[in-house]
Amino acid sequence: MTAGQDLPDPMRIPASPFYRFAIALPLAVACIVGAVFYPLLRDAERHIRAEVRAAIEQEILALDARFHDHGLEALRREVDARIRSAVDADAIYLLLGGDGTRLAGNLAAWPEGAPASDAKWFRLKDAGGHYIEGEVFVLFGGERLLVGRRSPLAAFRGSMINRMWWSATLIILVSGLLTWVFMAHLHRRLSSMAAAARRIQEGALSDRLHVGAGGDELDELALRFNQAFDEIARRIESTQHVSTALAHDMRRPLTALHNALEEALAETPRDDPLHQRLEALAGQTAEQLHTFAALLRLARLEAGAWQGERIECDLAEIAADAIELYAPLAERHGRTISARLSPTRLAVDRALVFQLLQNLLENALHHGGGNIEVTVGERQAAACITVRDHGTGVPEAALARIFERFYQVDASRSGDSGSGIGLALVKGITQAHAGQVRASNRGGLEIEVVLPLKPPAAAAA
Amino acid sequence: MKILIVEDDAEQGRYLQKGLREAGHITQLADNGRDGLFLGTTENFDAIVLDRMLPQVDGLTILRTLRASGKDLPIIVLSALGEVDERIEGLRAGGDDYLVKPFSISELLARLDALQRRSGGAKPAEAALLRVGDLEMNLLRRTVRRAGREIALKPKAFALLEYLMRHADQVVTRSMLLEAVWDYHFDPQTNVIDVHVSNLRAAIDAPGLPALIHTVRGAGYRLGLRGE
Numbered sequence: 001m002t003a004g005q006d007l008p009d010p011m012r013i014p015a016s017p018f019y020r021f022a023i024a025l026p027l028a029v030a031c032i033v034g035a036v037f038y039p040l041l042r043d044a045e046r047h048i049r050a051e052v053r054a055a056i057e058q059e060i061l062a063l064d065a066r067f068h069d070h071g072l073e074a075l076r077r078e079v080d081a082r083i084r085s086a087v088d089a090d091a092i093y094l095l096l097g098g099d100g101t102r103l104a105g106n107l108a109a110w111p112e113g114a115p116a117s118d119a120k121w122f123r124l125k126d127a128g129g130h131y132i133e134g135e136v137f138v139l140f141g142g143e144r145l146l147v148g149r150r151s152p153l154a155a156f157r158g159s160m161i162n163r164m165w166w167s168a169t170l171i172i173l174v175s176g177l178l179t180w181v182f183m184a185h186l187h188r189r190l191s192s193m194a195a196a197a198r199r200i201q202e203g204a205l206s207d208r209l210h211v212g213a214g215g216d217e218l219d220e221l222a223l224r225f226n227q228a229f230d231e232i233a234r235r236i237e238s239t240q241h242v243s244t245a246l247a248h249d250m251r252r253p254l255t256a257l258h259n260a261l262e263e264a265l266a267e268t269p270r271d272d273p274l275h276q277r278l279e280a281l282a283g284q285t286a287e288q289l290h291t292f293a294a295l296l297r298l299a300r301l302e303a304g305a306w307q308g309e310r311i312e313c314d315l316a317e318i319a320a321d322a323i324e325l326y327a328p329l330a331e332r333h334g335r336t337i338s339a340r341l342s343p344t345r346l347a348v349d350r351a352l353v354f355q356l357l358q359n360l361l362e363n364a365l366h367h368g369g370g371n372i373e374v375t376v377g378e379r380q381a382a383a384c385i386t387v388r389d390h391g392t393g394v395p396e397a398a399l400a401r402i403f404e405r406f407y408q409v410d411a412s413r414s415g416d417s418g419s420g421i422g423l424a425l426v427k428g429i430t431q432a433h434a435g436q437v438r439a440s441n442r443g444g445l446e447i448e449v450v451l452p453l454k455p456p457a458a459a460a461a
Numbered sequence: 462m463k464i465l466i467v468e469d470d471a472e473q474g475r476y477l478q479k480g481l482r483e484a485g486h487i488t489q490l491a492d493n494g495r496d497g498l499f500l501g502t503t504e505n506f507d508a509i510v511l512d513r514m515l516p517q518v519d520g521l522t523i524l525r526t527l528r529a530s531g532k533d534l535p536i537i538v539l540s541a542l543g544e545v546d547e548r549i550e551g552l553r554a555g556g557d558d559y560l561v562k563p564f565s566i567s568e569l570l571a572r573l574d575a576l577q578r579r580s581g582g583a584k585p586a587e588a589a590l591l592r593v594g595d596l597e598m599n600l601l602r603r604t605v606r607r608a609g610r611e612i613a614l615k616p617k618a619f620a621l622l623e624y625l626m627r628h629a630d631q632v633v634t635r636s637m638l639l640e641a642v643w644d645y646h647f648d649p650q651t652n653v654i655d656v657h658v659s660n661l662r663a664a665i666d667a668p669g670l671p672a673l674i675h676t677v678r679g680a681g682y683r684l685g686l687r688g689e
Binding site: 255256259262270279309321331350351 | 549561643678
């Protein structure tokens with residue numbers, strides 16, 4: 001079985017802890033990484049800026065020295081030489097005369113936003129979108145010298161941010177993948193536990209959760225659950241044993257009581273009011289004894305002690321007999337029993353199969369509603385008997401439980417006709433034939449009995 | 462009828478004796494298997510009511526021994542086990558009928574009566590025609606007439622009527638009908654048989670005609686001319 005069938009796919013439910021974890025963990029990792037690296041980035045930026053400024057300052061000092069020693073013309077030539085030599089492609093120079101005419105430099109005009117006063121640092125963005133970091137120096141003649149650098153900061157920051165995005169993506173992907181692998185593993189194991197629990201709930205009481213060899217927490221959990229299931233199974237068994245023993249022990253005194261009532265009934269004149277009451281009492285004790293007999297029969301079936309004869313019969317014929325027996329009763333209730341029977345030959349205990357059909361029909365008549373449909377046929381190497389009514393069906397939660405002895409779908413209807421073990425006997429008879437019984441709601445209750453065409457032993461031979 | 466009861470349970474034995482005596486039978490009680498076997502082989506009875514589980518000698522052993530010694534009187538086997546497989550075993554060992562406890566005395570009486578008539582020469586002739594009053598059944602042509610008017614019956618209803626007619630004036634219980642007509646052995650707990658009989662009654666006892674099918678309270682049915 002696949003995991004998806006037993007627990008809902010965690011990725012489909014936003015509220016699932018799996019889903020939350022799978023999203024929260026990579027985000028948290030990315031945030032931590034961001035929180036650590038962002039200050040580093042800022043520090044690096046500060047250092048770079050300081051270095052740029054130091055270089056600019058040095059250059060201005062050198063240019064100032066040249067102006068001081070050799071005059072304006074020498075400064076102009078020096079600036080031109082520096083631009084031509086292109087030692088630093090990012091270097092920016094502009095020398096303006098006192099009247100604002102451009103004497104030298106690789107800038108066309110005084111950049112907008114740059115200060116006109118002396119020894120002023122500025123930072124601005126040029127037309128090309130580059131940041132320019134620079135200092136303005138006013139010479140004694142009123143000339144202004146601007147020395148700057150196209151800042152490497154933008155490029156640095158761009159590449160850093162780029163890298164950070166990449167690493168964030170990588171972190172999210174890798175941790176997401178790891179989380180997913182881990183969660184899938186966890187989910188698979190939880191699913192297998194859920195599946196086993198469901199099989200047990202559906203009546204496979206001897207089924208147990210898989211306990212791995214690893215002995216981890218989940219194995220420990222499964223082990224504990226298995227111990228709990230063992231205990232429950234033991235208690236169910238002892239309850240069943242008690243009810244069987246009770247039925248067995250109560251038969252004698254109850255038979256004596258029944259006989260005494262019958263005797264008293266025979267001695268009481270018909271017109272005596274006591275007669276009716278005795279008759280009712282005798283009827284009730286007889287019914288009680290029937291229930292006990294059915295319980296004992298069920299116990300024998302469940303214990304595998306059934307010694308009945310298996311004779312090859314046509315299930316369709318047995319079904320036809322049962323339908324024929326019950327059709328007039330159904331008609332009395334204004335209902336019909338329709339049948340779709342195809343010959344299905346199988347070695348069965350004929351009387352038991354008849355009882356099975358009888359109990360299914362009784363159940364449909366007394367607890368179901370509407371018309372009743374019976375089918376008998378072969379399907380996938382198995383004989384299939386279905387009995388379906390058109391009543392209100394049974395609540396989904398009760399479907400698996402209706403085969404339990406004395407189980408009442410609607411507790412308020414206790415005291416209804418039937419001993420409460422009709423369907424338990426159906427299950428017992430089915431299992432005595434190595435078959436399986438299922439109940440489902442299909443516009444009414446449908447009970448399906450599937451009997452293997454060959455008993456397992458014969459099939460293996 | 463002179464009937465031997467082999468039953469180890471004192472209370473059950475007393476109940477059987479009382480019930481059978483009140484119905485006009487002569488009874489003798491053996492409370493263990495050895496006495497039962499001794500009485501059964503040495504004395505002449507018209508029928509034996511035999512419990513299956515007995516101390517010393519088991520009921521089925523008694524049954525086989527009696528049959529082996531040529532006793533062919535009707536024997537009804539009683540069982541508290543009440544399982545279909547037990548029934549088959551009991552019948553195979555030579556029992557004529559099998560009753561599961563608890564049963565009502567009327568059920569036992571009806572079955573004894575049926576067995577007695579079968580073995581006592583009062584066997585209905587293997588004729589093609591059954592007749593009770595103005596009711597006629599032709600077994601060859603599978604037809605039924607009442608007062609000269611033909612009545613159409615479905616096969617199961619026909620079989621039901623045939624059984625009732627073959628046991629005319631006897632009490633026939635619901636489980637006897639089930640066994641005879643449906644060939645399944647179990648106690649009908651619901652009124653499922655009653656519906657069949659009442660449908661049959663509606664077909665046979667037309668308004669204006671005297672009723673032939675009578676309900677015997679607490680026991681079953683009887684087909685006959687006279688009422689209860």
